[in-house]
Amino acid sequence: MTSALNPKYSFDTFVVGAANRLAVTAGRTVAESPGAAYNPLFIYSGSGLGKTHLLMAVGHAAKKAAPKLNIEYLTLDEYVEAFHASVAAGQGDAFRRRFQNVDVLLVDDVQFLTNRKEMQSELLRLTEALQAAGRQIVLTSDCPPPDIADLDERLISRLSGGLVVDMGTPDYETRVAILRRKAEERGARFEPGVLETVARAEVGNVRELMGALNRLVAFQAVNDTSINAETVKQILGLGGGEGEGGAAPPGDGRAAAAAKSGGGDEFGEFLADVTVTVGKAVEAWRARVGEAVLRWEGEGYRTHRLEALLQRDAPAAVDDAIAAFAGDVERLKALEAEVADLDPQAAGQSVFRDPERLREAEEAAAKVRAGAAPPPGPSAAFPLAAFAVGPSNQVAVSAARAALERPGKKYNPLVLVGKSGLGKTHLLNAIGLELARGKRAVVACLSTQAFVDELIAAIDGNRVDWWRGRYRRATALLLDDIQLLAGKERTQEELFNLFNLLQDKDRQLVFTAPAHPNTLSGLEERIVSRLEGGLVAELKEPDRDVKRAVLERMLHQQGVNPEPALIDYLADRPTDSVRSLVGLLQRVVGAAAAQDGPLSAGLAREVLEGQSARDTRRSSGFRTSGLVVSSLGGIKSREKVVWDWIDVADRMIEEFR
Amino acid sequence: MSLVNFTTREITCKIVYYGPGRSGKTTNLHYIYGRVPDSRRGRMVSLATQTDRTLFFDFLPIDLGQISGFSTRFQLYTVPGQVYYNATRRLVLQGADGVVFVGDSQARQLDENLESLQNLQSNLLEHGVDIRTIPLVLQYNKQDLPRELILSPADLDDALNFRGVPSFSADALHGKGVFETLKGISELVLKKLAAGTAA
Numbered sequence: 001m002t003s004a005l006n007p008k009y010s011f012d013t014f015v016v017g018a019a020n021r022l023a024v025t026a027g028r029t030v031a032e033s034p035g036a037a038y039n040p041l042f043i044y045s046g047s048g049l050g051k052t053h054l055l056m057a058v059g060h061a062a063k064k065a066a067p068k069l070n071i072e073y074l075t076l077d078e079y080v081e082a083f084h085a086s087v088a089a090g091q092g093d094a095f096r097r098r099f100q101n102v103d104v105l106l107v108d109d110v111q112f113l114t115n116r117k118e119m120q121s122e123l124l125r126l127t128e129a130l131q132a133a134g135r136q137i138v139l140t141s142d143c144p145p146p147d148i149a150d151l152d153e154r155l156i157s158r159l160s161g162g163l164v165v166d167m168g169t170p171d172y173e174t175r176v177a178i179l180r181r182k183a184e185e186r187g188a189r190f191e192p193g194v195l196e197t198v199a200r201a202e203v204g205n206v207r208e209l210m211g212a213l214n215r216l217v218a219f220q221a222v223n224d225t226s227i228n229a230e231t232v233k234q235i236l237g238l239g240g241g242e243g244e245g246g247a248a249p250p251g252d253g254r255a256a257a258a259a260k261s262g263g264g265d266e267f268g269e270f271l272a273d274v275t276v277t278v279g280k281a282v283e284a285w286r287a288r289v290g291e292a293v294l295r296w297e298g299e300g301y302r303t304h305r306l307e308a309l310l311q312r313d314a315p316a317a318v319d320d321a322i323a324a325f326a327g328d329v330e331r332l333k334a335l336e337a338e339v340a341d342l343d344p345q346a347a348g349q350s351v352f353r354d355p356e357r358l359r360e361a362e363e364a365a366a367k368v369r370a371g372a373a374p375p376p377g378p379s380a381a382f383p384l385a386a387f388a389v390g391p392s393n394q395v396a397v398s399a400a401r402a403a404l405e406r407p408g409k410k411y412n413p414l415v416l417v418g419k420s421g422l423g424k425t426h427l428l429n430a431i432g433l434e435l436a437r438g439k440r441a442v443v444a445c446l447s448t449q450a451f452v453d454e455l456i457a458a459i460d461g462n463r464v465d466w467w468r469g470r471y472r473r474a475t476a477l478l479l480d481d482i483q484l485l486a487g488k489e490r491t492q493e494e495l496f497n498l499f500n501l502l503q504d505k506d507r508q509l510v511f512t513a514p515a516h517p518n519t520l521s522g523l524e525e526r527i528v529s530r531l532e533g534g535l536v537a538e539l540k541e542p543d544r545d546v547k548r549a550v551l552e553r554m555l556h557q558q559g560v561n562p563e564p565a566l567i568d569y570l571a572d573r574p575t576d577s578v579r580s581l582v583g584l585l586q587r588v589v590g591a592a593a594a595q596d597g598p599l600s601a602g603l604a605r606e607v608l609e610g611q612s613a614r615d616t617r618r619s620s621g622f623r624t625s626g627l628v629v630s631s632l633g634g635i636k637s638r639e640k641v642v643w644d645w646i647d648v649a650d651r652m653i654e655e656f657r
Numbered sequence: 658m659s660l661v662n663f664t665t666r667e668i669t670c671k672i673v674y675y676g677p678g679r680s681g682k683t684t685n686l687h688y689i690y691g692r693v694p695d696s697r698r699g700r701m702v703s704l705a706t707q708t709d710r711t712l713f714f715d716f717l718p719i720d721l722g723q724i725s726g727f728s729t730r731f732q733l734y735t736v737p738g739q740v741y742y743n744a745t746r747r748l749v750l751q752g753a754d755g756v757v758f759v760g761d762s763q764a765r766q767l768d769e770n771l772e773s774l775q776n777l778q779s780n781l782l783e784h785g786v787d788i789r790t791i792p793l794v795l796q797y798n799k800q801d802l803p804r805e806l807i808l809s810p811a812d813l814d815d816a817l818n819f820r821g822v823p824s825f826s827a828d829a830l831h832g833k834g835v836f837e838t839l840k841g842i843s844e845l846v847l848k849k850l851a852a853g854t855a856a
Contacts, residue, residue, distance in 0.1 A: 267694065269836070270839060274843050274847065275721075277844050277848065278724040278850075
């Protein structure tokens with residue numbers, strides 16, 4: 001009755017080429033979801049091109065996908081026989097019931113419906129019933145429904161209602177592929193070029209190809225010699241013009257026909273030659289694309305675009321496509337390298353590995369680029385070496401050095417407090433500079449005011465994320481004058497988050513404030529408590545050592561080799577900050593420059609105390625105005641005394657006259 | 658004219674047989690015509706004078722059928738060899754994918770060969786084609802003539818083949834070397850196709 005499905009005929013063993021791709025795709029679709037698409041599926045092709053194979057492959061695949069399916073394969077002849085038998089046995093209804101319960105019905109060779117009116121109406125009825133029940137029908141024939149002679153119009157329209165696909169003769173490449181696979185199945189080995197020669201004979205169908213292969217296998221087995229491309233032609237009667245009946249299939253195959261047309265062997269050879277050359281030329285692009293795929297895949301790039309190219313039969317401008325792909329990859333490389341410099345983490349993104357997403361990659365890179373502008377760094381004008389150290393700031397400087405030794409671990413945060421002009425900013429920047437020496441260090445060192453202004457600009461420009469990202473990358477954050485945060489709620493909020501984030505990552509935080517954080521007003525408690533959590537180091541009014549050091553450095557900077565008396569004098573002057581000391585020095589230096597004279601203690605005294613050198617000499621040790629004048633100076637009241645009455649004698653004379 | 662059309666999946670090669678008058682270009686085509694099965698060849702168009710000299714050109718289309726999914730056609734042309742038909746020669750040369758230069762092996766025809774070769778170069782240049790880039794093969798025809806009348810292929814190579822292109826000795830009347838020449842030029846043309854698939 002019905003034939004069993006031949007296990008050899010599955011999709012796995014079906015060689016797909018351009019000529020049968022559509023049919024195979026339709027077959028697979030049908031097998032995956034029987035009854036859902038293409039119902040009925042009507043496949044037609046010439047004899048020996050794989051109809052039966054495909055039909056059985058559909059059956060196998062459907063069975064594999066859903067083992068419970070009732071799948072029936074039979075040729076039309078078997079169907080007719082079964083029908084006749086049941087009618088003879090008076091079981092016509094049973095026959096119909098049997099087929100109406102089939103989930104997938106595969107009928108081979110329906111062209112034999114010709115002249116079988118009763119079978120046509122039976123098949124029509126069955127088709128309608130199965131379709132109504134959502135069951136799949138697949139039919140094959142050697143011609144499309146309308147070409148089957150004497151077929152009922154209704155059946156034609158019914159059979160054509162699903163999908164009608166044809167399978168053509170395989171092209172050269174497919175023929176080679178089929179031969180290779182079959183030779184492999186048979187465990188036969190041939191010299192290179194043998195199968196290609198066989199394939200070159202344009203046989204009309206695969207069966208003939210199998211016949212040719214079988215002859216070769218047999219020849220090789222019998223003669224125990226391996227066949228080469230030349231002997232193939234003799235064995236198969238190709239191109240030699242001999243065309244024996246047993247060899248080349250009679251009347252079929254255009255090459256064979258060509259070969260037989262009296263002495264046309266020259267043309268046959270020419271054709272074979274051209275075929276090989278064209279094959280190479282046309283298919284050369286595949287090799288090039290394949291090469292490119294391998295190359296870029298090896299480098300870790302996605303090659304979907306090139307693979308898609310390979311799927312197509314003959315894409316235009318292959319080289320352009322490859323070149324464009326290569327160009328895109330180069331661009332990706334450049335972008336990734338650029339991003340890696342700015343943000344090593346971002347460089348790992350998959351967009352930099354997929355040329356299809358070049359635009360996204362560009363955007364990502366632009367983002368990184370925009371966010372990568374480093375936050376303001378420390379000022380180079382405040383090196384640590386130039387920071388004058390004395391007992392008054394020893395604590396703060398030691399703390400700074402300790403923080404530098406183990407950034408983020410020892411004193412985090414470090415808060416430098418002290419009045420204005422004591423060198424907080426200098427020390428802050430100095431710490432920043434030292435930290436910035438580290439590899440990959442991104443030190444954000446700026447005044448709190450600038451910090452606030454940046455945030456406002458970022459909010460204004462809708463770039464807060466960018467702004468955050470910028471500071472979050474910082475390996476150290478140093479803010480000057482933290483008291484300016486007072487009342488800036490949003491900034492405090494941002495700083496709070498940034499603070500936590502950086503502290504979690506052991507990144508050094510340094511702040512300066514005019515007084516202990518808990519005395520600052522307008523700062524949120526959570527900020528204050530965090531500032532107190534590290535070390536609060538105070539800078540006190542500069543002591544003599546500090547002042548001397550500052551003076552010496554400043555004078556050296558100006559290229560002056562000062563006399564010790566000047567340093568002593570200035571260091572002893574009562575100043576409450578380094579800044580005012582610097583102010584004093586500036587005045588003296590300015591005066592010296594104006595007089596074009598040397599910098600001396602005398603000049604300094606004269607400038608700062610309004611005393612001429614001569615007066616100084618006179619005053620020393622004299623009692624004047626009831627006050628004892630110390631030659632060292634330092635008594636404030638002396639500055640209030642008018643020592644020099646300018647032209648007073650002249651004026652008195654005038655009045656006495 | 659594009660050699661390979663990927664949309665219509667066609668390959669069309671135009672091959673022009675060039676050479677001095679009476680060198681045997683049309684004979685080449687006749688021989689090929691005789692060897693191509695009826696189903697594969699179109700009508701050979703030959704516009705000849707009463708004395709059987711090519712007046713305008715010969716045209717032989719050959720259909721090689723489906724090759725690698727491409728329907729492949731060769732169009733073989735000859736040009737009139739006589740000097741005063743230069744305009745026709747130039748016209749026929751237009752869009753050629755390859756040129757077969759059919760030279761006359763007779764020693765006394767050497768100058769004609771040279772002249773025709775130069776004419777080929779200048780006519781190609783008129784179409785903006787460099788003779789060094791177009792596929793070209795030489796055929797030394799009439800090698801069947803008595804030795805004393807002809808130059809050997811080696812001599813002809815020395816005299817004519819200064820670009821070192823493939824050369825074939827032939828006896829077109831009897832078919833010797835005709836298909837070898839055709840194969841030679843086809844290979845060059847198709848290889849060029851491979852190099853420039855982007856066409």
